[in-house]
Amino acid sequence: MNLTLHVWRQDGPTAPGRFETYQAKDVSEHASFLEMLDLVNEDLTREGKEPIAFEHDCREGICGSCGMMINGTPHGPNKMVATCQLHMRFFHDGDEIWIEPFRATAFPIIRDLVVDRSALDRIIDAGGYISIRTGSPTDANSIPIRKRDADEAMDAAQCIGCGACVAACPNASAMLFTSAKVSHLGLLPQGQPERWTRVVDMIAQHDLEGFGTCTNHGACQEACPKGISVDFIARLNRDLMQASWKAAEPPVAAAGGGG
Amino acid sequence: MNLDAKIPAGPIEQKWDKHRFDMKLVNPANKRKYEVIVVGTGLAGASAAATLGELGYRVKCFTFHDSARRAHSIAAQGGINSAKNYQGDGDSIFRLFYDTVKGGDFRSREANVYRLAEVSLNIIDQAVAQGVPFAREYGGLLANRSFGGAQVSRTFYARGQTGQQLLLGAYQALKRQVALGTVKVYTRHEMLDLVVEDGVAKGIVTRDLVSGKVESHAGHAVVLATGGYSNVFFLSTNAKGCNVTATWRAAKKGAGFANPCYTQIHPTCIPPAGDYQSKLTLMSESLRNDGRIWVPKKAGDERRARDIPEDERDYYLERFYPSFGNLSPRDISSRRAKEMVDTGHGVGHMKNGVFLDFKDSIQRLGREVIAERYGNLFEMYEKITGENPYEVPMRIFPAPHYTMGGLWVDYNLMSNVPGLFVLGEANFSDHGANRLGASALMQGLADGYFVAPLTVGHYLAGVPRDPVTNDHAVFRDAEQAVAEKTSRLLAVNGHKTVDEFHIELGRLMWENVGMERNEAGLKETLQKIPEIRERFWSEVRVLGSGDTLNQSLEKAGRVADFLEFAEVMAWDALTRDESCGAHYRTEHTTPDGEAKRDDEDFAFVSVWEHKGVGEKPVLHKEPLEFENVKLSTRSYK
Numbered sequence: 001m002n003l004t005l006h007v008w009r010q011d012g013p014t015a016p017g018r019f020e021t022y023q024a025k026d027v028s029e030h031a032s033f034l035e036m037l038d039l040v041n042e043d044l045t046r047e048g049k050e051p052i053a054f055e056h057d058c059r060e061g062i063c064g065s066c067g068m069m070i071n072g073t074p075h076g077p078n079k080m081v082a083t084c085q086l087h088m089r090f091f092h093d094g095d096e097i098w099i100e101p102f103r104a105t106a107f108p109i110i111r112d113l114v115v116d117r118s119a120l121d122r123i124i125d126a127g128g129y130i131s132i133r134t135g136s137p138t139d140a141n142s143i144p145i146r147k148r149d150a151d152e153a154m155d156a157a158q159c160i161g162c163g164a165c166v167a168a169c170p171n172a173s174a175m176l177f178t179s180a181k182v183s184h185l186g187l188l189p190q191g192q193p194e195r196w197t198r199v200v201d202m203i204a205q206h207d208l209e210g211f212g213t214c215t216n217h218g219a220c221q222e223a224c225p226k227g228i229s230v231d232f233i234a235r236l237n238r239d240l241m242q243a244s245w246k247a248a249e250p251p252v253a254a255a256g257g258g259g
Numbered sequence: 260m261n262l263d264a265k266i267p268a269g270p271i272e273q274k275w276d277k278h279r280f281d282m283k284l285v286n287p288a289n290k291r292k293y294e295v296i297v298v299g300t301g302l303a304g305a306s307a308a309a310t311l312g313e314l315g316y317r318v319k320c321f322t323f324h325d326s327a328r329r330a331h332s333i334a335a336q337g338g339i340n341s342a343k344n345y346q347g348d349g350d351s352i353f354r355l356f357y358d359t360v361k362g363g364d365f366r367s368r369e370a371n372v373y374r375l376a377e378v379s380l381n382i383i384d385q386a387v388a389q390g391v392p393f394a395r396e397y398g399g400l401l402a403n404r405s406f407g408g409a410q411v412s413r414t415f416y417a418r419g420q421t422g423q424q425l426l427l428g429a430y431q432a433l434k435r436q437v438a439l440g441t442v443k444v445y446t447r448h449e450m451l452d453l454v455v456e457d458g459v460a461k462g463i464v465t466r467d468l469v470s471g472k473v474e475s476h477a478g479h480a481v482v483l484a485t486g487g488y489s490n491v492f493f494l495s496t497n498a499k500g501c502n503v504t505a506t507w508r509a510a511k512k513g514a515g516f517a518n519p520c521y522t523q524i525h526p527t528c529i530p531p532a533g534d535y536q537s538k539l540t541l542m543s544e545s546l547r548n549d550g551r552i553w554v555p556k557k558a559g560d561e562r563r564a565r566d567i568p569e570d571e572r573d574y575y576l577e578r579f580y581p582s583f584g585n586l587s588p589r590d591i592s593s594r595r596a597k598e599m600v601d602t603g604h605g606v607g608h609m610k611n612g613v614f615l616d617f618k619d620s621i622q623r624l625g626r627e628v629i630a631e632r633y634g635n636l637f638e639m640y641e642k643i644t645g646e647n648p649y650e651v652p653m654r655i656f657p658a659p660h661y662t663m664g665g666l667w668v669d670y671n672l673m674s675n676v677p678g679l680f681v682l683g684e685a686n687f688s689d690h691g692a693n694r695l696g697a698s699a700l701m702q703g704l705a706d707g708y709f710v711a712p713l714t715v716g717h718y719l720a721g722v723p724r725d726p727v728t729n730d731h732a733v734f735r736d737a738e739q740a741v742a743e744k745t746s747r748l749l750a751v752n753g754h755k756t757v758d759e760f761h762i763e764l765g766r767l768m769w770e771n772v773g774m775e776r777n778e779a780g781l782k783e784t785l786q787k788i789p790e791i792r793e794r795f796w797s798e799v800r801v802l803g804s805g806d807t808l809n810q811s812l813e814k815a816g817r818v819a820d821f822l823e824f825a826e827v828m829a830w831d832a833l834t835r836d837e838s839c840g841a842h843y844r845t846e847h848t849t850p851d852g853e854a855k856r857d858d859e860d861f862a863f864v865s866v867w868e869h870k871g872v873g874e875k876p877v878l879h880k881e882p883l884e885f886e887n888v889k890l891s892t893r894s895y896k
Binding site: 011012028029030031032034035036038039042045046048049050051053055056057058059060061062063064065078081085087089110111114116117118120121124125126127128129130131132133134135136137138139140141143144145146147150151153154157158160161184185188190191 | 430802
């Protein structure tokens with residue numbers, strides 16, 4: 001098939017950007033979207049034009065590196081896939097495709113379709129972990145975990161950190177991302193000791209990074225290549241509310257003066 | 260080249276315990292005076308950096324990715340082995356050790372493998388405590404499965420995303436240390452050289468991939484955990500960014516490269532669909548538990564699978580290996596598939612695959628059972644090929660997947676260059692000539708959490724505590740060499756793209772240094788690689804500049820290194836005049852067509868010393884002794 005691409009080109013974070021139009025010729029329907037871009041880049045290079053910068057690595061939908069707006073939708077028209085797993089059979093000969101970077105205040109553009117998503121890493125820095133020391137844990141089977149809880153934790157833990165939820169959200173909120181980690185750890189017994197501080201600290205960082213507030217549009221869930229549910233955002237909100245009560249509780253004083 | 264493996268004396272069960280006691284310790288107050296550089300944030304790198312930071316060392320950790328959560332460990336599907344024996348099915352540390360040594364076709368170092376099996380117990384405890392959501396039974400205990408033909412169920416898994424969950428566990432441990440201020444992570448920084456002064460590793464040179472700035476970093480020790488080199492074949496299951504640059508640059512600075520010809524080909528990948536193909540996708544080996552592999556008996560058969568009657572199908576693995584059938588080991592299944600395709604029995608529009616058919620299992624067990632077992636894999640296959648495996652058989656073909664070779668290390672995981680440690684897939688030590696399924700995750704985490712943090716400390720205890728600085732001529736020289744190489748790549752301004760050269764090299768390597776090797780092909784390869792390399796340096800076109808994000812430039816540097824490294828692979832494959840594990844020389848086969856080892860002459864590790872680009876490298880040998888597992892021949896008939 002032959003396609004017309006309108007691609008966002010931007011030389012650097014502060015440079016003005018523009019759409020440029022390219023023709024993608026003789027694209028196989030079996031090729032992936034990124035392979036189609038590879039071909040365009042090979043042609044551009046031969047013509048002496050700098051290739052389009054876009055991020056990618058594993059090309060099997062798990063590393064979370066790739067991601068772009070394809071006709072206004074993060075990761076394009078196919079549900080539950082990252083851009084690298086989108087195949088050209090979802091397009092037709094003669095289609096025009098608009099390709100843009102993920103746009104959000106908290107994701108500054110580095111070049112072309114490459115954005116800086118390090119704000120997501122900093123949300124994890126703020127508490128997205130369980131504090132244990134290497135080599136000190138007890139035997140793995142000493143804490144049985146209900147299968148249902150383990151499965152639900154896994155549903156949340158699948159997040160690949162691609163940022164599509166942010167790009168899809170009209171408020172550029174990273175609540176789906178944050179809630180996935182808060183829920184993954186909060187559903188497990190190991191995650192309980194830090195559960196209430198974790199949610200408070202991660203949300204504080206989320207807001208500090210310039211991500212917007214969640215107003216329950218649900219666009220994030222639709223865009224998520226792993227199909228992570230907005231139910232986890234509800235769960236986060238419950239935890240956040242409980243955490244504020246818990247913070248207000250005075251510490252239990254030692255009875256009887258501790259003698 | 261000093262190749263003392265420093266294997267502790269004593270019975271194999273006591274070596275690691277004894278060594279842990281014998282190793283020197285660094286006083287807690289002094290730990291913060293030492294700086295350790297860790298390159299790579301995969302399982303091995305992230306776990307090592309996190310643990311070293313937790314112990315109190317100051318750690319600088321580098322990755323070329325935009326985040327420490329992206330390394331290709333994340334793509335491992337199947338699981339992680341551990342000798343926990345939770346199933347009570349007769350597993351033990353010794354059995355895991357035995358299986359690994361035998362599976363590696365007697366080309367690994369016994370002491371290292373035993374330690375790996377021992378430490379495998381701690382890994383699961385560690386991961387569970389971190390919150391890794393492994394699969395569980397209804398009673399709440401951890402579930403296990405049998406994997407890769409093992410006769411016990413020792414594999415722990417998190418759906419088809421075990422690598423992802425373990426990597427995120429290590430990433431989170433790393434982020435905890437970042438928050439505590441013990442580790443600083445440098446993202447979008449690529450290591451482009453190792454700095455060696457008076458024969459000792461002193462630091463690294465990096466390029467900031469956004470600003471293009473070339474900088475050096477000094478450390479009391481340097482830890483490389485930079486993965487494998489399957490992308491030398493261009494098409495492999497590795498992520499596009501995987502490369503040999505860090506380990507190869509270290510090799511050029513004096514580190515010995517061990518067993519570079521041991522490359523594993525995975526039998527169940529989706530075959531290429533066209534010339535534009537950029538990488539290959541692996542389908543978990545577990546599919547072979549219920550799928551039957553076949554090709555049409557008639558070469559060049561154009562009929563659709565469903566139109567080929569039963570008596571015109573060749574279930575060749577079941578025919579050749581009646582007892583193991585479709586579950587025959589990776590290397591054997593791979594070679595047989597290639598043989599079918601080479602003799603014209605290939606299927607699919609490019610005639611480049613074999614069928615993996617679930618029809619009989621669906622009839623026997625019902626579609627639901629198959630969906631429960633393999634549903635996500637079937638979906639993934641359909642996403643890529645547009646074909647529904649419930650209706651038509653899958654097409655599969657072998658693809659390069661993992662490299663057992665890597666930088667030589669001693670028992671402490673230190674290379675022959677003092678101060679340079681190498682972990683995970685980047686080293687050579689544990690898998691011999693062939694890696695067993697679900698063992699890569701185990702090794703990366705064993706090295707990173709449990710071995711290197713102690714052995715690096717042992718090394719540091721003998722190093723002066725003076726602050727390190729990059730204020731030496733040796734750092735300036737290394738920075739300048741890196742900057743010059745970058746300028747040279749940009750200056751060629753030829754007419755061919757980087758990928759054109761990478762594809763050309765990949766095809767050559769796949770043909771002659773891939774699944775099957777022979778003397779004539781290897782000699783031809785050794786002639787052709789320098790020709791391609793020469794053309795690369797006069798015809799490649801890298802546009803743009805060195806002081807911005809420039810992905811073509813990054814790729815060009817990596818391909819330039821593959822073009823040098825490929826020669827060592829070919830030398831290694833040529834001089835290892837035997838077949839063993841994944842290294843299959845057509846001259847050395849049993850009457851049944853299986854790999855024929857030569858223990859008399861080749862029970863050693865080949866360690867290559869770099870002598871200059873285009874010069875023949877020098878071969879050194881570390882003899883291998885097998886005191887606990889008797890040398891024997893594999894048989895899967």
